[in-house]
Amino acid sequence: MVSQSTSLNDLPDDILTHILSFLPIKEAFRTSILSKRWGPFCYSLPVLHFQSDNIQTNDWIPLRRLIDKVMFSPLAHHVTLKSFHLNCRYIHFHDATAECLPFHDWIEEAKRRFLKELRLSFITHIPLKPTTFFCSKTLIVLKLMDIVISTMLHCSVDLPLLKTLDLSFVTFQDMEDVMKLISGCPILEKLRTLDVKATSGVTLGGYYKPLSKLIKANIHLFEVPLRAVYNVKFLTIWKVDGEMSFKSRNQFILQRLSRV
Incomplete structure (x- = not known):
């Protein structure tokens, strides 16, 4: 009788890798x-997927070593990375600076492996460089939650394949940076914003090129101008206080825009 461990060892390498990918790292x-x-x-x-909630210093050090070990291993350089998710709520980040933390190095390494999906959560207090995740030729899904973006004044956005953009509790230097980001996603199909803020300037004037491929948008009022999403097929707009204002299709939005 063949044992379970022996039968698993008989599986091809790609099958074993696929099975292990469903487990926490x-x-x-x-x-x-x-x-x-x-x-x-x-x-x-x-x-x-790396996740730690409210970790202490003693927990952060081994986690950082583990991520370094995985991300920079020569065994991984040839592997296309489908998804990289970092949820890291470290209580002492507010005492650090972006230069002494490894987030940018990890993401840059993920991009070198033709990253398809990037999710960053709960990296608070530390302004992250926008060029790190707003410039990628392969990224299809980008989801940011509870993070701070440093200035985009001299930063270009290049996300030619991005189809899904989700911004929740994200702080920019200026609200114009939000539109700069969105404008850099020419084939964007799904857009969601929730409590997007700016530390300075809040104006949303100017001309915005409509997103011709946009199918679904779920935005808070005043976070994204309607002119930028007027041709969307399905739109949900929320008031600032979080209550839903209305849902509609493209024709209804065009009627509203004619009055602006």
Whole structure:
């Protein structure tokens, strides 16, 4: 009778890697106790999700080492990265500076592996460089939650393949930076904004090139001008206080815009 561990070892490398990709990264590494053959697969997973909530200094150091170990391993350089998700609520980030933290290095390495989906959550107090995740030739999905973006004054946006953009509790230097970001996504299909703020300037004047591929938008009032999304097929607008103002289709929005 063949044991379960032996039968799993008989599976092809790509099947084993696919199975391990469904596990949290720490659990994936623990599976190496079942077979030494499995260890290298943990460095070449196509989906990476690192999550820690309210971690202390003693927890942050080993987590940082683990992410470094996975992201910069020579075994991973040839692997296309489908998804990189970093949810990292570290209580002492407010005492640090962006230069001494490894977030940008991790994301740049992920981009070198033709990253398709990027999710960043709860990296508070530290302004992140917009060029790190607003310039990618391969990114299709970008979701940012509870982070701060540094100035985009001298930053260009280049996201030619981005189809989904989700901004929740994101702080920019200026609200014009929001439109600069959106304008840099020529084939954007899904847009969501929730409590997007600016530390200075709040004007949203000027001309905005409509997003010709936009299918669905869910935005808070005043965060995105209607002129920028007038040709969307499905639109949900929320009031500033969070109550839904109205839902509509393209024709209804055009009628409203004719009165602006």
